[in-house]
Amino acid sequence: MPDEKVHFLKTQLIPLLEQVDGGGQGNWGLMNGQQMVEHLTDSIKNASGKLKLPLVNQGESLEKSRAFLFSDKPFRENLKNPLLGETPLALRKPTMQAAIRKCEEELHYFFHQFESNPSLSTVNPIFGPLNFEQNIQLLYKHALHHLRQFGIE
Secondary structure: OOHHHHHHHHHHHHHHHOOOOOOOEOOOOOOEHHHHHHHHHHHHHHHHOOOOOOOOOOHHHHHHHHHHHOOOOOOOOOOOOOOOOOOOOOOOOOOHHHHHHHHHHHHHHHHHHHHHOOOOOEEEOOOEEEOHHHHHHHHHHHHHHHHHHOOOO
16 A cells, blocks of 8 residues: 555645645646635545536546556546536636645545455446545545646646
């Protein structure tokens, strides 16, 4: 198990998100800082099984996506998520701080879910069924992508 990735998600991600300007634009993409945090929160909710999304990737494309996920290659800039529209989702939380607290709450829930049920598998719409270690890889890679987007490295 990549303990450094678990450690990063448990102890470093939230303080790094607190450095992001909630209303500021990233170096690429259309989301502002708070929209990005709310987007990461949705990703964490999907990883815990709380947010169920349809599998949109199948066959050879799914195999290629999974091979990428388990590689050390980062997500590329301006990567389009097939589940998101052309414009960012409306803000759901009144402030950036509230969005970060919700993200932190969902991280705790994610870890609790897998501690309570180590054999749990959740379905990611792009990468298919993922166990704990695979979800950690995805959440870590996804978080680094968005931190880079907002100049936090």
